[in-house]
Amino acid sequence: MRHLLDTESLSRDNAIQILDTAQEMSAVGEREVKKLPALRGRTVVNLFFEDSTRTRISFEAAAKRLSADVINFSAKGSSVSKGESLKDTAQTLEAMSADAVVIRHWASGAPARLATSGWIDAAVINAGDGTHAHPTQALLDAFTMRAHWSQLAGTPSVGGDLAGMRVVIAGDVLHSRVARSNVWLLRTLGAHVTLVAPPTLLPVGVGHWPCEVSYDLDATLDAGVDAIMMLRVQAERMDASFFPSTREYARRWGFDDARLARLDELKLKDTIIMHPGPMNRGLEISSSAADSARSTVLPQVRNGVSVRMAALYLLLSGEMREQATPAPSNAKDNS
Ligand code: CP
Numbered sequence: 001m002r003h004l005l006d007t008e009s010l011s012r013d014n015a016i017q018i019l020d021t022a023q024e025m026s027a028v029g030e031r032e033v034k035k036l037p038a039l040r041g042r043t044v045v046n047l048f049f050e051d052s053t054r055t056r057i058s059f060e061a062a063a064k065r066l067s068a069d070v071i072n073f074s075a076k077g078s079s080v081s082k083g084e085s086l087k088d089t090a091q092t093l094e095a096m097s098a099d100a101v102v103i104r105h106w107a108s109g110a111p112a113r114l115a116t117s118g119w120i121d122a123a124v125i126n127a128g129d130g131t132h133a134h135p136t137q138a139l140l141d142a143f144t145m146r147a148h149w150s151q152l153a154g155t156p157s158v159g160g161d162l163a164g165m166r167v168v169i170a171g172d173v174l175h176s177r178v179a180r181s182n183v184w185l186l187r188t189l190g191a192h193v194t195l196v197a198p199p200t201l202l203p204v205g206v207g208h209w210p211c212e213v214s215y216d217l218d219a220t221l222d223a224g225v226d227a228i229m230m231l232r233v234q235a236e237r238m239d240a241s242f243f244p245s246t247r248e249y250a251r252r253w254g255f256d257d258a259r260l261a262r263l264d265e266l267k268l269k270d271t272i273i274m275h276p277g278p279m280n281r282g283l284e285i286s287s288s289a290a291d292s293a294r295s296t297v298l299p300q301v302r303n304g305v306s307v308r309m310a311a312l313y314l315l316l317s318g319e320m321r322e323q324a325t326p327a328p329s330n331a332k333d334n335s
Contacts, residue, residue, distance in 0.1 A: 001320045003115040003124040006133040007185035011323045020158050021310035039068035045098040049075040049105045055127045059102045062308035094120040108132035123315040138181035140307040144300050163190030170196040171231030171284045174203050178276045183211050196220050200242045229274040230255050230285045256286045272296050
């Protein structure tokens with residue numbers, strides 16, 4: 001496997017390999033000197049056409065912890081604003097001998113185009129493209145869940161999956177590449193996923209995704225849940241009104257204080273609350289929930305560095321295993 005473009009085509013074997021390697025990498029973050037020589041002399045380019053805080057910084061930290069040289073490129077302030085194309089930008093980076101290109105782009109499919117165009121020879125890692133995919137976010141989410149799940153089960157994380165775990169992903173699914181990548185990866189790892197959203201914020205074709213779909217957050221919580229992932233309302237991608245008011249959205253679809261208390265009433269003491277960030281506090285998640293002992297928001301950020309170290313290391317060292325057989329299609333057969 002040369003590129004990391006999505007989770008739909010990621011085999012269980014490759015997913016577990018990345019998570020296990022990330023487990024080893026996490027030990028580096030605990031050391032006084034947080035550095036390994038593994039990618040010395042290699043060049044990683046962070047190519048960001050869309051804003052980012054967590055992903056961009058953690059890819060930079062990951063590459064530096066592996067001793068790679070890092071070039072940060074953001075479309076703002078570059079010749080992209082003068083109309084330079086993705087091809088010309090990519091070939092400029094190729095001329096600088098990039099070994100890996102980490103790309104975030106507003107257009108779904110831009111990373112795949114870069115990987116298959118022949119414009120560059122570098123490994124391509126998708127850091128989020130349009131509403132399509134955000135594979136390293138899903139992997140860091142799975143890493144966070146696996147640590148929690150294995151601790152509950154009293155089993156080692158390494159080699160383990162998420163079989164039997166009940167995960168609810170709630171909110172603006174329509175615009176969420178995080179939701180898409182999580183649904184596919186969680187299914188591959190054996191979790192049971194339920195998407196919860198207003199009908200207006202569910203994509204066409206969601207019935208073919210390998211998960212359940214519900215419009216009722218409270219009923220879904222009452223049925224039992226091990227991890228709740230709240231999604232950001234992506235106002236910047238909305239060109240229409242998708243819900244009556246922010247107040248109504250928070251009441252029906254937000255993880256508010258009442259729902260936080262409900263977890264205690266349901267005696268779901270081990271249920272975790274996740275959010276990929278950035279958060280709209282008071283809209284899809286209350287501050288009490290985001291800052292509660294159940295919240296994994298900050299561990300998710302921390303785990304992002306380990307997962308991105310693993311992805312960079314495996315792709316650039318050539319140690320990422322080839323997929324022995326094509327990844328099985330996880331899609332429901334609704335024919
Ligand atoms: N979760 C995530 O992708 O955050 P950023 O947009 O800050 O990178």
